[in-house]
Amino acid sequence: xxxxxxxxxxxxxxxxxxxxxxxxxxxxxxxxxxxxxxxxxxxxxxxxxxxxxxxxxxxxxxxxxxxxxxxxxxxxxxxxxxxxxxxxxxxxxxxxxxxxxxxxxxxxxxxxxxxxxxxxxxxxxxxxxxxxxxxxxxxxxxxxxxxxxxxxxxxxxxxxxxxxxxxxxxxxxxxxxxxxxxxxxxxxxxxxxxxx
Numbered sequence: 001x002x003x004x005x006x007x008x009x010x011x012x013x014x015x016x017x018x019x020x021x022x023x024x025x026x027x028x029x030x031x032x033x034x035x036x037x038x039x040x041x042x043x044x045x046x047x048x049x050x051x052x053x054x055x056x057x058x059x060x061x062x063x064x065x066x067x068x069x070x071x072x073x074x075x076x077x078x079x080x081x082x083x084x085x086x087x088x089x090x091x092x093x094x095x096x097x098x099x100x101x102x103x104x105x106x107x108x109x110x111x112x113x114x115x116x117x118x119x120x121x122x123x124x125x126x127x128x129x130x131x132x133x134x135x136x137x138x139x140x141x142x143x144x145x146x147x148x149x150x151x152x153x154x155x156x157x158x159x160x161x162x163x164x165x166x167x168x169x170x171x172x173x174x175x176x177x178x179x180x181x182x183x184x185x186x187x188x189x190x191x192x193x194x195x196x
Contacts, residue, residue, distance in 0.1 A: 004177075015166060019057065022159060047111055051104075055097075084177045095170045109152075109157075110130045115142035
């Protein structure tokens with residue numbers, strides 16, 4: 001059991017900086033090139049307002065990170081099986097959060113940024129199904145904010161990568177917690193019957 005608790009704690013320690021990076025990436029999406037004028041004028045892509053990185057990959061991910069890190073700190077409160085069941089529930093919350101972050105970031109990438117073109121403010125890449133990602137020569141359609149396509153694409157790909165890592169970590173803890181929650185009572189019964 002000590003190994004599985006130590007494993008869960010190490011996963012929590014890895015999850016914590018990933019969640020903070022998701023929050024930071026989403027905050028940077030809200031301020032293209034560090035400017036606040038576009039958020040004030042409501043000129044950001046619509047999917048950015050769903051806060052995939054801030055809510056799903058960030059704030060929601062802090063819950064499993066804290067649960068994994070503090071696992072086993074209060075032995076008087078929980079027996080070992082219940083403790084691992086709690087970590088399983090936290091892992092499920094993490095899977096939902098990372099999945100939400102991944103889906104919202106994917107939709108934002110497909111839609112492309114809202115930007116000022118020769119025809120005014122629009123989503124010039126929304127009808128391309130993401131093909132613009134492979135055609136960087138078309139990115140110059142966006143006049144303002146300057147380099148908005150590069151800004152959004154970079155940060156959204158970072159969010160996609162972080163969401164995948166968070167999902168894998170939570171999936172590992174889900175498996176670890178389920179195995180220990182189910183197998184630990186069996187081990188106790190075997191030890192009890194051997195001692196009797």
